[in-house]
Amino acid sequence: MRSNISASIRREVIARAKFRCEYCLVHEDDFYLSGEVDHIRAIKHGGENLIGNLAYSCIHCNRSKGYDEAIVYNGKPVRLFNPRIDFWTDHFVLSEVTILPKTEIGEVTILVLKMNAEERVRERQVFKVEGTYPTNFDAASAE
């Protein structure tokens, strides 16, 4: 179900994200399709159209995430990375352009969002060469 997010809230979410997907860190200038405002908690699961429940996302991360907020992993529920309460660098580290987990939250997020799908890593390699994909230093400085 799609919900109505006002243009002003959308602009605020995008600016707060510094124009990058808050999950895979690709800059919106490198998106093939326009970025999406993700409901961290899906409307279907009681999430609201409030700024604290919204994140900016590329279409790959957002479509892969779907309605998921947590999954059962190694026999127990593990929630996904939440850009509103978590720091990216607490859960992930870049090895060149491959996103490696530092925590179980990082592991399940990489898995569910297919963050290291081969074609996505290949794309990020191009963005890195072009200078638009961040380094670990950039990611930490942006927090």
Ligand SMILES: [Zn+2]
């Ligand atoms: Zn993304």
